[in-house]
Amino acid sequence: MDSYTQKMNFFGNTDPEELVTKYGSPLFVYNEDILRRQMRRVAGLLPNHRFTSNFSIKTNSNLSILKIAYEEGLNADAMSPGEIYALKKAGFPSERIFYVSNNVSEDEMQYAIDEGVIVSVDSLSQLEMFGRLNRGGKLSVRINPGVGAGHHDKVVTAGKKTKFGVAAQDIEKIRDVAAKYDLHIIGLNQHIGSLFMDYKPFLEACRNFLHYAEEFDELEFLDFGGGFGTPYHKLADEQEFDIETFKKELDALLTEWKKTSGRDVLFKTEPGRYIVAEGGVLLGKVHSVKENYGHKYVGTDIGMNVLMRPELYDSWHDVEIYREGKPVTEGEREVYSVVGNICESGDIVAKDRELPVTHEHDVVCILDAGAYGFSMSSNYNNRLRPAEVLIHSDGSDSLIRRRETLEDLMRCFDI
Numbered sequence: 001m002d003s004y005t006q007k008m009n010f011f012g013n014t015d016p017e018e019l020v021t022k023y024g025s026p027l028f029v030y031n032e033d034i035l036r037r038q039m040r041r042v043a044g045l046l047p048n049h050r051f052t053s054n055f056s057i058k059t060n061s062n063l064s065i066l067k068i069a070y071e072e073g074l075n076a077d078a079m080s081p082g083e084i085y086a087l088k089k090a091g092f093p094s095e096r097i098f099y100v101s102n103n104v105s106e107d108e109m110q111y112a113i114d115e116g117v118i119v120s121v122d123s124l125s126q127l128e129m130f131g132r133l134n135r136g137g138k139l140s141v142r143i144n145p146g147v148g149a150g151h152h153d154k155v156v157t158a159g160k161k162t163k164f165g166v167a168a169q170d171i172e173k174i175r176d177v178a179a180k181y182d183l184h185i186i187g188l189n190q191h192i193g194s195l196f197m198d199y200k201p202f203l204e205a206c207r208n209f210l211h212y213a214e215e216f217d218e219l220e221f222l223d224f225g226g227g228f229g230t231p232y233h234k235l236a237d238e239q240e241f242d243i244e245t246f247k248k249e250l251d252a253l254l255t256e257w258k259k260t261s262g263r264d265v266l267f268k269t270e271p272g273r274y275i276v277a278e279g280g281v282l283l284g285k286v287h288s289v290k291e292n293y294g295h296k297y298v299g300t301d302i303g304m305n306v307l308m309r310p311e312l313y314d315s316w317h318d319v320e321i322y323r324e325g326k327p328v329t330e331g332e333r334e335v336y337s338v339v340g341n342i343c344e345s346g347d348i349v350a351k352d353r354e355l356p357v358t359h360e361h362d363v364v365c366i367l368d369a370g371a372y373g374f375s376m377s378s379n380y381n382n383r384l385r386p387a388e389v390l391i392h393s394d395g396s397d398s399l400i401r402r403r404e405t406l407e408d409l410m411r412c413f414d415i
């Protein structure tokens with residue numbers, strides 16, 4: 001029986017055991033073909049319209065992956081000056097970057113303005129700030145339509161109880177502030193939440209969003225946001241986000257809108273996870289297997305500093321076990337919690353999972369770790385952030401970010 005990663009030939013010419021021997025453990029491994037496949041799917045979302053897809057780089061800001069996104073024709077969303085900086089380093093020109101700002105300082109806003117990046121403001125007070133800094137400038141405003149969607153409260157990013165965007169009922173006020181500073185509102189954006197597998201609420205949000213567009217005369221673009229889901233339960237045959245049907249329905253909606261409103265703008269989306277989650281896995285090593293009061297634990301080097309999602313959102317990641325380079329898919333199974341090496345009881349990557357009987361030195365492969373994986377990792381417990389490796393289309397592998405060293409931990413101290 002093949003494992004998922006084997007079926008996908010995820011590791012190319014090598015196997016996970018060789019990879020961790022060569023590059024160390026834990027290790028983020030990306031598959032270039034899968035990344036490009038996902039990028040092409042989003043880039044080709046609306047062939048009948050003026051359209052660009054942005055890649056939300058908070059999901060994965062590895063420079064090599066950003067360069068691939070650039071090659072595939074994606075634009076990019078930045079959420080901070082650091083992300084703008086990284087995008088520039090990866091070769092993105094300003095006009096292909098969109099800064100979705102949230103509660104930023106004047107310095108940060110000024111940085112984006114100086115870099116020539118279009119900014120989206122997130123409140124009336126930040127609209128005022130933009131006006132003071134850049135009278136007569138062009139910008140986008142993030143609208144909070146009052147409804148959201150997502151897999152967990154923490155990732156619902158629109159709705160009456162979230163901090164994001166300008167409430168739709170304040171559209172009149174947006175126009176007043178813009179007039180006060182001679183601002184040109186050339187874009188409207190929204191992002192209702194993250195990880196929905198059913199496109200219908202998103203499509204409804206797009207339909208609703210189009211009405212706001214009609215309130216602004218100078219609009220050049222409309223950005224519908226991201227959030228397209230990833231099947232994290234793929235080993236239980238969870239189906240992919242149905243991008244083909246979504247594509248047809250969105251196309252029909254926009255065609256109809258252009259006809260009835262007489263408007264034509266550039267449409268944008270800004271997915272992140274959908275683009276990179278499945279193209280990345282996280283490898284780690286089993287250092288101990290034990291039983292405490294009837295519960296079995298697989299103790300690994302995959303701490304919550306390396307993969308934050310299970311701790312932060314109770315997220316599910318499928319797990320595969322490799323032994324001597326081969327996936328263990330047959331034989332006896334046991335229920336284990338796969339845990340890390342951090343001094344926190346919440347340091348659990350996968351809770352109560354039925355897995356093959358696992359031994360020390362086995363390699364644990366955490367699936368769908370390409371989004372919000374490395375980018376959320378930290379040095380908690382003074383652990384080193386892992387290396388990242390890319391498996392190329394020809395099956396070869398290369399290091400795309402070196403592992404941190406103990407010296408890196410001292411970088412900011414004057415000693």
Ligand SMILES: *Cc1c(COP(=O)(O)O)cnc(C)c1O
Pocket residue numbers: 056058059077100157191193194195225226227228270271272273274371
């Ligand atoms: C996080 C975020 C995205 C991307 O969300 P995904 O669920 O990863 O697609 C897009 N736009 C904004 C404004 C975001 O904050």
